[in-house]
Amino acid sequence: MLIWIIFALMTGAAIFALLWPLGRGRALAFADVADARSLYRSQLGEIDRDLGRRLIGPAEAEAARAEAARRLLRASGDESGPEGETESSLRRRRASSALALSCVPLLALLVYGAYGSPGRPDEPLAARLQADSSRQDFALALARIETHLAANPTDGKGWSVVAPVYMRQGRYDDAATAFAQAIRHGEASAEAHAGLGEARTLAAGGVVTAAARTSFADALRMDAKNARARFFLAIGQEQDGDATGAAEALRTLLGEAPADAPWAQAVRQRLARLDAEKAGGLASLAPADQQAAIRAMVDGLAARLQAGGGSLPEWTRLIRSQVVLGDKAAAREALALARTRLAQDAAAAAALDALAEELALKETAP
Template identity: 30%
Template sequence: MAFWILTGFATLAMAGLLALVVLRNRNGSGEPAAAYDLRVYRQQLKDLDRDVARGIVAPEDAERLRTEIARRILAADAQVQAAETGGAMPNGPARLGAALLVLVIGVGTAVLYQRLGAPGYEDLGLERRVELSRQLAATRPTQSAAEASLPPAPPVEVEPNYQKLVEELRAATATRPDDPRGQNLLAEHEARLGNFKAAYEAKARYIELQNGDIEMDDLVDQAELMVMAAGGYVSPEAEELLRQVLSVQGNNGRARYYVGILMGQIGRPDRGFQIWAEALREGPAGAPWIRAIEAQMEDMAAHAGVNYRPITPPPATDGTALPGPDAAAVAAAQEMSTEDRQAMIENMVSGLAARLATEGGSPEEWARLITALGVLGRGEEAAKIYAEAQEKFTEDASAQATLRAAMDRVEAKP
């Protein structure tokens, strides 16, 4: 109630001030313009007498000028008298205009607040907002509920050979459900086809088969696939995996990225900003999660009420490996036929090319694509990618050297 009283008073006060301005301009309040003219004419009459005494103006001309000035004095005096009595300037229209002005401001403000504001929304202090965030985190939808609420995903166009390869892989893992290598490979390729639910289920089965010897990256992979399956929503199940990772690896970049998203989703963008800012300060620059954070950091800062100044991540100094097939995937590929292995490689190269085209990447990733195209015998396409990458890193001598080395390997291939 106090909010409505204060805003109503402020609105009416502003409207009243504007109405007074309208009434004052219309009803002649203050000195009329004719009063100024009257003083000018009287001063001209005094100056004329001095000019006659000094011989500047002839007596016959002085009489004519004196008559003209006297006529103007009489006319100006009549205007001043009319303005003082108010008989010549009715203020009825001004009053109507002032009333309409107050009405438009008052009603317009109320309508705008109904459309853009939050009527009935209580004043939330910090403790109350934190408590609401906790309630939202505790009652938010589960993974299955979030997946069920999404519309059906559009079909993905897949090369027939690759589709056949994945179907054979599904059949093989169905007959050998306890083969961890097959489950891991299935998770990767289901994800490539956009079947994220099947992908994270296969990943979960792979983790289960490790008998406790779990890699933190595998847990992050599963959580990431769950987020994708839920349309970007971080479910309680995905959060549990991420918290498990961070309890062991507090600086895991991907886990911190998704926990930051979670904080934004449950009404704690302030915590999300802190988590992402820490991740940016630690880097490394060019990492996939760093690029994702940089793309969304301004929005997170705006929701957190922070005046954000870009944070430059430090470069990688520990030889961090670029994302790519793991050892299990490579080993499984060796058991495939030549055609199936070629189809898998083609698909991986296509996926890397699509990601670099849409999201960009580090010089090493562009060099990897150039080299892979050369291995596949697609030298002309490798040259085009090399030219494109050169434009993206025109001012980075180190990057140019990396790209040039990759292209040299392609050109040296017989």
């Protein structure tokens, strides 16, 4: 009922705005006529006073009265209305008023009937959102969180909330930044580190980079059973050419998975593909082709490690593979580079020395 009262008031205001200019001119004209008549009576009184004092004669008084009457007629027009008001103009003004009184409400009703919902009851916004949460403006909510984080960049909880959202939207660089901020500002957990590693991997097109491996290693230090970190590290092993090790890691992960683990199916599919490649891959190749395939995988690992990063197990795997392939020169170069990259890690340096001794590379190592 309240909405109709509001509509009636709005319609009345619109009609008043249209009729006001139409009626205002006539009101002003009547005011001018009243002033003219008052002046006419004043002039007649003054003529009578002059005649009584014998300042003018009867003929002059009559002429003055006629002149005053003519002035009154010029000011008031004729008896039909104000000056300039004719019968046709009066009809037009009345027709305009009637048109405004009828068309404005009718037009308002037609527009509301076409685009409004007259039969729908009032329902507050809070009730609509509570009844159907899917109608919430997700983009607006995300924008509010981002605005909050821009003003409060140390809110680790806020970063941990928005990071998975970025992941679902495919904004992997933003997700990596959000996970890193959450970890930096007090929300460090195994899942946060694993999420950071996954975001870095997906941002690199699915390549498990050195930075991603560091994040997964941090996750496993906090939770040795973290499935996400173990899964992506197995993918990293596969990318390094260690398909057997990757398959074994996935098989172990699958054996420890709960029966209702949502990620178990993805592990099964990856493991099945590895087994299929192993059965129909190197085993089906001629010895020369097998050697070429192994060399290609080793060269791929070498190229990735030379580009940056690399852990001690990765460098160890590369150096051993190069020695097995008979390329001791490349193994020595890899050993030297590994020592440079891991110079700050005393344990890694000692392990590299032991590896050089074992593989007979020590005599040429720097």
